[in-house]
Amino acid sequence: MPEILMFQGTGSGVGKSVLAAGFCRLLKNRGFRVLPFKAQNMALNSGVTPEGLEMGRAQFVQAEACGVFPDVRMNPVLLKPQGAGESQLIRMGKVVRTCSAREYYTMAEENFRIAKEAFDSLKTEADWIVMEGAGSPAEINLQATDIVNMRMAEYAGAKVILIGDIDRGGVFAWLKGTYDLIQAQHRPLLHGMLINKFRGDVSLLQPGIEQFKQIVPVPVMGVIPWREMKLEDEDSQNLQSKIVPDAKLEIAIIRLPYISNFTDFDPLKQLSGISVRFVNSVAELESAELIIIPGSKNTLYDLRFLHQKGFAEKLKQLSGHTWILGICGGFQMLGEKVDDPENMESSAKSGTGDSESGLGLLPMKTVLAGDKKLVRREYHGQNWLAGLNWTGYEIHLGQTEFHENPQEPFVVPEVAEMHKAALGVIERKRKIIGTYIHGWLESPEIIQKLFALLSSETFDIPFSFQENKEREMDELALFLEEHCDVDKILQN
Helix, strand or coil: CCEEEEEEECCCCCCHHHHHHHHHHHHHHCCCCEEEECCEEECCCEEECCCCCEEEHHHHHHHHHHCCCCCHHHCCEEEEEEECCEEEEEECCEEEEEEEHHHHHHCHHHHHHHHHHHHHHHHHHCCEEEEECCCCCCCCCCHHHCCCCHHHHHHHCCEEEEEEEHHHCCHHHHHHHHHHHCCHHHHHHEEEEEEEEECCCHHHCHHHHHHHHCCCCCCEEEEEECCCCCCCCCCHHHCCCECCCCCCEEEEEECCCCEECHHHHHHHHCCCCEEEEEECCHHHHCCCCEEEECEECCHHHHHHHHHHCCHHHHHHHHCCCCEEEEECHHHHHCCCEEEECCCCCCCCCCCCCEEEECCCCCCEEEECCCCCEEEEEEEEECHHHCCCEEEEEEEECCEEEECCCCCCECECCCCCCCCCCCCEEEECCCCEEEECCECHHHCHHHHHHHHHHHCCCCCCCCCCHHHHHHHHHHHHHHHHHHHECHHHHHCC
16 A cells, blocks of 8 residues: 655645646656556646646646656546636546536535546556645535545545645644544544745744744654746646846737746747746737747637737737737637637536637637637647657637638648638738647747747757756755755655
8 A cells, every 4th residue: 555645735836736736746756656646636737648638737736746647546536626606527538528516516425536547547557646726625614525634635535734834924824724624533634745846044943943843743844945846737827927137039928817838938938038027908018029829728708808908009010010929718719719609618508609709810719619628748740840859738618610721730730621710820921829738838949949930140059858847846846855854855
């Protein structure tokens, strides 16, 4: 039977996912077979497994940290918010239905059964399982229907490490309050606490830790300094711009209300001399050499957002002068219209369907119908990207068709008949690029091709994104070894 280590937090965004990934790599580097697990995830950032199944991005990263392929058993239940208080429910990598929060909690026991079955299957294949909770176990209104925090920890027999974020302030109150609100039968599962994102002189914090020992009977097992993390984040609330004075290139990414798969742009943020800004206003587009419309979990809602906030008009004005790139939902928005006849993403309940005018930058129309497209494979370039091959994935609803053959498709079609549809196109006169493919910017060769359109300067792109990620995971593991009492955390 494997050892089970679980990271829970005093709230969302305290660093659970990253610290779990760090301990996955730490244990792997100590020679153990390690697997990640999160019973239920809520995130707009997801990925596609080699089998064509969908799971949360955090567990993708953690699987990489373990040195294994992602497997939907690592995240058996996934919720993807899509507006009007509704989320898409995904079980074992497949869409089940769209439901409200109230409807979801009526399915708690069925979801818990699925989560337990996935965990039981995984635990036969590992020496250690590193689990992650969600939100906070102190959410007393949700404890009865919990499937991801203390109930899951109890079922798994996990040692629970509670993480508090001192950067937010009041970390001792967060930790004490969480301890008090955890149900009494679950408190013995708390093995230790970690204080994360500390800035300054740790000796000044030590008297507080000594006093805290008298208040809560759970030891603080580490104070982790604030550190810039280069691993993908699944929470859009944590989106960070990268501002570079006198940058060679300015890249502006429109921060859509339902932005998804925003980790597509992490490789750009790791390049020197490149500013990458998530923007909220039209005025912020002026200085950009490249404007990106990212993926969306609710294309119609975010398309309306572009119209209402003046982005649509501004993008039309800038087309032909500034390069505009749309990815996935952003690609769909570049067309003339997006229809949702079956209300697959819309909040309309009339059954008559919904639609929205697109940006009118490409001669195409998208209909949101049919099954979600989920595929991970190797793609082959043509025309603009001739001779290039890369691995990426598609994860979207809808079929996009051009009114005429695309002027310059840059992805070799899957089948010869795909003359009216395209996975990626470039329109040089209007300076428009659109694609359904995620992960293509992890290719240094593609980034070189893209930057050549934006500037006459020469750019040195000296890294493999995957090699960079592997190096970051190893450095994170060493960082945790230095600042945590790892042996105490791992002991029974």
